[in-house]
Amino acid sequence: xxxxxxxxxxxxxxxxxxxxxxxxxxxxxxxxxxxxxxxxxxxxxxxxxxxxxxxxxxxxxxxxxxxxxxxxxxxxxxxxxxxxxxxxxxxxxxxxxxxxxxxxxxxxxxxxxxxxxxxxxxxxxxxxxxxxxxxxxxxxxxxxxxxxxxxxxxxxxxxxxxxxxxxxxxxxxxxxxxxxxxxxxxxxxxxxxxxxxxxxxxxxxx
Ligand SMILES: [Zn+2]
Numbered sequence: 001x002x003x004x005x006x007x008x009x010x011x012x013x014x015x016x017x018x019x020x021x022x023x024x025x026x027x028x029x030x031x032x033x034x035x036x037x038x039x040x041x042x043x044x045x046x047x048x049x050x051x052x053x054x055x056x057x058x059x060x061x062x063x064x065x066x067x068x069x070x071x072x073x074x075x076x077x078x079x080x081x082x083x084x085x086x087x088x089x090x091x092x093x094x095x096x097x098x099x100x101x102x103x104x105x106x107x108x109x110x111x112x113x114x115x116x117x118x119x120x121x122x123x124x125x126x127x128x129x130x131x132x133x134x135x136x137x138x139x140x141x142x143x144x145x146x147x148x149x150x151x152x153x154x155x156x157x158x159x160x161x162x163x164x165x166x167x168x169x170x171x172x173x174x175x176x177x178x179x180x181x182x183x184x185x186x187x188x189x190x191x192x193x194x195x196x197x198x199x200x201x202x203x204x205x206x
Contacts, residue, residue: 062107062124064089079103081138087111111149132164142170
């Protein structure tokens, strides 16, 4: 791609560093910004710079926060004895959107993946274990992706805390809602059978 302006080229290069943004999309976004009033583009740039400068990570659960302790951890109506362990901040947002969970979270910052060079030390496993002993946690719900890395992380943490009086559970794994049984792979189908549920959990029997 050749540019008649080095400023334009620089901006396109910066945008194309974003995940999922190729050079063509970057160019489209930059050209869009050029057409906007200067104040609009300034506000856009300021918002991003301020977000990056001022955003904090909750010192308890490692979720993003505007304050030292996030608004989930500091909410007295939430059950502090139950912690849902997730991989990243997107997972917190997804589970919060269900409005079905009233405990606290712990954001690991990834999962153990030796091939990608991610070991337990790069994750917030130690702070999680400290929370378990300090906050009288009764249950840890693992809501990690059902894959090798997620399972490795689940087993690693479970082993580390096996002597603590904490119940360890994992979210159900199985056939997706709206999925077709015959297209499910064997592992998913097998897990769905293992994790079968009483029908009364799903439908009211009147
Ligand atoms: Zn928090």
